[in-house]
Amino acid sequence: MKHLFKVLVFSMMIFSLLVGCSQTDKSSSKGNANGTDGPSGEILVLTNRTDIVDTVFQDYAKKFNEKYPDIKVEFEAITDYEGQVKIRMNSTEYGDVLLIPNEVPVQELGNYFEPLGTIDELSEKYLHVDEDAYEHNVYGIPVVVNAQGIVFNKKVFEDAGISEIPTTPEAFLEALKKVKEETNAIPYYTNYAAGWPLTQWEPNRLSIAGVEDYVNVQMANMDDPFSEGKPHYILYKLMHDIAKEGLIEEDPLTTDWESSKKMLANGEIATMVLGSWAITQIQDIAENPDDIGYMPFPYNHEGKQYSESSGDYKIGINKNSENKEAARAWLDWFINESNYALDNGGISPVIGEELPDTLASFEELGVELLRNAPAQEGQEGWVDAIDNEGEIGLFQPEFKQRIIESAIGNTDESFDDIMKDLNNKWKEARAKVTK
Structure with missing residues (x-):
């Protein structure tokens, strides 16, 4: 779930593609040692779940072997998943089944991963299969589909006298001010030092846009997505205002992600912008799990609220695997x-x-889940390409950290200075990508 710094350029990784062409599938579906039918072999599964690899994943393997007794499953959990796996992808040795790193451009997926089927075929069974697909071929299926919004401590809100879920940026700011005035909790925790939690703000752009074609169609064809009045400006202005009003931790440069989960669970923190994947992680360590709630991003369209629905990590198969049938x-x-x-x-x-x-609260509030519409024909991958070319970092922490630094007075640049800079980078990069 972390979007970390790019450490290599995928377009230069040709070696693994060439070597992969000579590999053969050594798994077998017939003639197994115990006389049973079905695939056999040994596979290595890479995961980012260091917390449950020795417990829950071992139970998964046992259940899997009840159906496929001739496949031996080994797991490798990696803490710096993005960074380490991208380095390993310089070779052919990056497991048999793995979570596709977020930074792999869609145009390069076929160089590293086995096609799982077409978009038309798999979209009848699964959600968001178009997200890691190229030229109609799907290379990864989401392990989880997330909604986007804000995790909050309901008891802290109650103690602060907040009885309704805020539905505008202004109302959210006022709620945080009440938390600061009436409780001892930190109203909002940025997790600045960890960096990646700041990227959890980015998907909420669709909550503000209110339409599914905003990113891949509208944004791909505009030169100034960070201008006042547009979703990104509104989104990050709230981040800036929260910090400027002193509604964040005292020293954001020394934050700690693991500690923050415990602090939110026990009422020392009121809110954090995180995908719905985080809800159970925080409930699991709370004395009273019912204290942990989830709200949509505070923005509405004539009373209607939206949340982006998107795939988390996609699970795929190494195209160089010698046990593709077992991996599948x-x-x-x-x-x-x-x-x-x-x-x-x-x-x-x-x-x-x-x-x-x-997500029961979403149903109660009538929140509509939106998904990013695909790009227009011939514009596939434009947004990612512009983002990379301009070194903007939509899903990187840098410009979010600049916003926090600006808001707390650590730098001289204003919020509008940052937005102007991002617009300039976007426009220049877009001109190169779309020429």
Whole structure:
């Protein structure tokens, strides 16, 4: 879930593609040692879940082996998942099944991952399969589908006298001021030092836009997405104002992510902008899990509120794997039968599953889930390409940290200075990408 610094350029990783062409699938579906039919072999599954790899994932393997006894599953959990896996992708040795790093451009997916089917085929079964797809081929399926919004401590809100969920940026600011005045809790925790939690603000752009084609269609065809009145300006102006009003931790440069979860769970923090994936992590360490709630981003369109629905990490198969059939058996079982998504408070990627209990408040408030519409034909990957070319970092922490530094007076640049700079970078990069 972290979007970390880019450490290499994927377009130069040709070696793994060339080597991969000589690999063969050594898994077998017949003639297994015990006489049973089905795929066999040994596969390595890479995961970012260092917290449950030795417990929950071992239980998954046991259940999987009840169906596929001739496949041995090994797990490797990686703390710096993005950074380490991208380095390993310089070779062919990056596991058999893995979470696709966020920084792999869609145009490069086929160089590293096995196609799982077409968008038309898989979209009948799963949500958001178009997100890691290129030229109609799908290379990854979400392990969890997230909604976007704000995790908050309901008891802190109650103690502050806040009885209604804020539905505008102004109302949210006022709520945080009440928290500061009436309680001992930190109204909003930035997690500045960790960096990646600041990127959790970015998907809320769709809550403000209120339409599904904003990012890949409208934003891809505009030169100034950071201008006043547009979703990104409104989104990050709230971040700036929260910090400027002194509604954040005393020293954001020394924050700690793991500690912040405990602090939110026990009422020392009131709010944090995080995807719905975080709800159960915080509930699990709370003395009273019911104290932890989830609200949509505070913005509405004539009373109607929206939340972006998007895939979390996508699970894919290394195209150089020598056990592709066994790898596909694990991938399909994990998505369809492990119950991983619901167990982690997320939305199942399988079409037709009910929303988790953690999002009951969304149903009560009538929040509509939006998904990013695909790009127009010929414009696939434009937004990512512009973002990379301009070194803007939509899902990187740098410009969010600049906003915090500006707001607390650590730098001389204003919020509008930052937005102007981002607009200039976007315009120049867009001219190069779309020429």
